Amino acid sequence: MNTIPNTLIDWYTAHRRDLPWRKTKDPYAILLSEIILQQTRVDQGLDYYHRFLETFPEVSDLASASEQEVLNLWQGLGYYSRARNLHKAAKRIVELNSFPDTSSELLKLPGVGPYTSAAIASFAFDEVIPVLDGNVFRFIARLLCIEADPSNEQAKKVIRTFLESIIPKEDAASFNQALMEFGSLQCKPQKPNCETCPLNSECIAFKQSKVSSIPLKKEKPKRxxxxxxxxxxxxxxxxxxxxxxxxxxxxxxxxxxxxxxxxxxxxxxxxxxxxxxxxxxxxxxxxxxxxxxxxxxxxxxxxxxxxxxxxxxxxxxxxxxxxxxxxxxxxxxxxxxxxxxxxxxxxxxxxxx
DNA sequence: AAGTCGGGGGA
DNA sequence: TCCCCAGACTT
CATH class of the missing domain: 3.90.79.10 (Nucleoside Triphosphate Pyrophosphohydrolase)
Structure with a gap:
């Protein structure tokens, strides 16, 4: 039988991008990548990731820098509270004398929310916990035909419960990577390639021709x-x-x-x-x-x-x-x-x- | 639950 | 122009 996890992992094996933070188990490097990639496209964050690791190879290097140095390196990337919080988080980790290694402990770090804590716990420490970012929300919302926008907490709860029911106990990290990569490249926002999708026979939105309208869009606030x-x-x-x-x-x-x-x-x-x-x-x-x-x-x-x-x-x-x-x-x-x-x-x- | 926090790439 | 990106924090 071909379960959803198996289908995803197979797809991932064939289509995955070669990204530097996928080659490491270093929780600091993974933290860095996850903070940089919040609301930021991979190709926009890639250079910053390399520069941060080069300038601050270890979390103690980041912790002992000044906030001005950190902001200076972050310059141009936007959402600067990420840089200030990253700096605070590094200081906290040094104080703790050890890197928090569970999602609930990671969640206490400044700038680390539900998505990021799950991602670090999964990728660095192999905790069995699903990640739910924008890509995953879109993918699963379409699969289950959930007509909600990504800020809808109730919809997130349904999606998390679904993911928890299918996440494999062994190599949950690869499953999570596959989930996000699938949402990003296959079940993409515009013009997803449903005709060749390995899951189209199980996708309720596809059956009901609702793929293009899911997820719902929030009305944009005026500037x-x-x-x-x-x-x-x-x-x-x-x-x-x-x-x-x-x-x-x-x-x-x-x-x-x-x-x-x-x-x-x-x-x-x-x-x-x-x-x-x-x-x-x-x-x-x-x-x-x-x-x-x-x-x-x-x-x-x-x-x-x-x-x-x-x-x-x-x-x-x-x-x-x-x-x-x-x-x-x-x-x-x-x-x-x-x-x-x-x-x-x-x-x-x-x-x- | 809604508002705020950047910047850029692609359609 | 509009959309949306490996979201989190404040109010």
């Missing part, structure tokens, strides 16, 4: 519009930056002095809002008009106004850094793009000066 007017304040090869606070996007990351407004501002509207301690010594340089930057819940319109100072004045809550030290500071993409486009990351004077 809040924000207007970020950045001041690019320069003086003798240095630039003025500040660190962002909490309770907002990009917590603890750096940016230029910011004037946020509820509406789009013209440069005439902006001028009177520039802090006096900056403005009084400044000559106004180039003005970069609005660009749009999309986040999942926000739509940010940015402008950049260059101000050249003739002497370095100290400004409360902000610090001057030489161009060459920009690369040591974690910036959100909106700032990093500006730095790139104007050659500021090369330690030279920017293009517009």
């Amino acid at each position: 809040r519009k924000r207007y970020f007017n950045y001041l690019v304040v320069l003086e003798n090869g240095k630039i003025l930056v500040q660190q962002r606070g909490g309770a907002d996007i990009w917590e603890n990351m750096f940016e230029f002095p910011l004037i946020e407004s509820l509406e789009a501002l013209d440069i005439e509207d902006l001028a009177p809002l520039i802090p006096n301690d900056i403005l009084k010594n400044a000559s106004v340089g180039r003005y970069f008009r609005r660009k749009k930057h999309l986040l999942s819940h926000q739509e940010i319109y940015s402008t950049f106004l260059v101000l050249n100072l003739d002497k370095e004045v100290s400004i409360e809550g902000k610090k001057w850094i030489p161009f060459a030290e920009l690369e040591d500071h974690p910036f959100p993409r909106i700032i990093d793009k500006f730095l790139e486009e104007n050659s500021l990351l090369e330690g030279k004077n920017p293009r517009f000066v």
Whole structure:
């Protein structure tokens, strides 16, 4: 008889991608990969995984780094609370003197939720527990024809119960890998290849022609519009930056002095809002008009106004850094793009000066 | 239970 | 443009 697990494992053997975190049992490396891959496609996270392992080969290396170093390495990947929590988790593991080796202990680590704790417990410690990520939800929801969206806790419960009833006691890890890989490559979101699917005869959604409508989609929240007017304040090869606070996007990351407004501002509207301690010594340089930057819940319109100072004045809550030290500071993409486009990351004077 | 947290690749 | 990605945390 050909059970679902057997079918999946056979499919996996034939179609699996060669991914680095599948070649190790090191719980730290697996933790790293799982955190990086939260809400992130494999090809987007791959380089970060290698860089983190190279920079911090062991969990103790990560634990003894500064948060700024960790955020700096995470720069560009998004959802930066993952980096801050990963750093906290590493410190916790070092304190514990041993790596948590059960899903329930792993669940206590910051940034480690139901999916990630199950994944690490399964892949690193061979615990018999099913993983339930977006790929698995989609696959099983279609197989059982569960018309719900992925945030539906009741549907997750049904799916978990089903998975627990079929998960093999021996090599549950391969079964879990196969589950996710199948959801990702075969039972994919758009245009799944149902005609050649080895499970189509058992797929209720397929029989009922409901595959394309499962899982249900949640109505997308509207993006809040924000207007970020950045001041690019320069003086003798240095630039003025500040660190962002909490309770907002990009917590603890750096940016230029910011004037946020509820509406789009013209440069005439902006001028009177520039802090006096900056403005009084400044000559106004180039003005970069609005660009749009999309986040999942926000739509940010940015402008950049260059101000050249003739002497370095100290400004409360902000610090001057030489161009060459920009690369040591974690910036959100909106700032990093500006730095790139104007050659500021090369330690030279920017293009517009 | 709903809102918030990034960024990018592909259709 | 829209969709969605190896989700978790806060409110």
